[in-house]
């Protein structure tokens with residue numbers, strides 16, 4: 001598909017600077033605990049653990065960037081590479097995306113990547129964020145988010161770009177796009193993803209208010225597909241996966257593309273402008289002050 005190869009090309013161009021991966025060990029393969037044959041070997045990188053099961057064609061991909069899986073440049077890059085690796089391996093048809101960090105699925109953008117950084121760094125960072133969204137949103141694989149922790153902002157976007165979401169029933173595990181509460185604005189492609197999932201009116205309200213929905217409300221508004229006890233998140237994600245994998249791949253993939261292509265194309269058409277917009281916005285003094293104040297509040301909240 002022209003779009004898919006365009007995205008792949010853009011990803012390669014973006015990912016060529018390997019120096020970016022400070023201290024990563026991409027491609028490392030090691031036996032899973034208690035594992036034996038190929039199907040039980042795990043691979044991944046420092047911040048993304050992949051547990052592949054060749055027999056079922058499903059891999060579990062765990063974010064492990066403690067303490068809160070903030071989306072650092074390295075994590076974004078490693079996620080894209082791990083996903084590409086699975087997409088290129090015909091053994092795999094589905095990925096369950098989950099967190100290896102207790103109580104947090106993903107805290108969203110790593111604010112330290114955009115606070116006090118120069119415009120060039122902010123641009124590089126934002127391109128990596130765009131790339132991850134394009135990759136996940138258009139993935140040929142079935143992606144199921146097993147949301148085992150808090151899921152604000154950029155974390156919510158990762159979950160929304162999956163095909164299906166299972167959330168653990170814990171009132172602390174809230175999900176949503178809370179950007180306005182930080183004094184920032186979700187870009188149009190985050191807004192579009194929200195609208196595609198929960199509809200226009202619900203998005204209008206939730207985006208303006210910066211709502212973070214607890215599980216029952218997230219289910220009601222349609223942000224997640226299932227809410228289950230915490231110890232059943234993984235097994236429910238696997239059952240959901242089986243349901244999606246029961247459909248022939250080519251028909252499901254073409255249908256997914258038909259549903260999502262226009263939204264992704266909109267970003268692809270104006271990617272540079274979106275990057276410039278992000279950089280000029282976050283580099284404003286007033287926005288830097290709000291972000292610093294928010295980070296400070298997070299740090300003081302501790303203990």
Ligand SMILES: CC/C=C\CCC/C=C/C(=O)SCCNC(=O)CCNC(=O)[C@H](O)C(C)(C)COP(=O)(O)OP(=O)(O)OC[C@H]1O[C@@H](n2cnc3c(N)ncnc32)[C@H](O)[C@@H]1OP(=O)(O)O
Nearest residue numbers: 070107108109110111150152153154184185278281298299
């Ligand atoms: C023009 C377009 C402009 C912008 C579009 C941007 C779109 C996307 C935006 C985003 O994603 S912005 C990020 C939004 N994220 C949040 O608001 C979440 C903030 N974090 C939390 O609410 C909590 O940390 C938590 C995820 C619920 C986890 O709580 P917990 O109590 O377990 O951890 P604690 O708060 O103590 O945090 C531990 C540690 O981690 C630091 N931290 C937390 N979140 C971030 C983050 N997003 N980026 C960087 N660092 C983060 C926190 O400060 C603590 O650090 P410390 O140990 O040094 O004190």
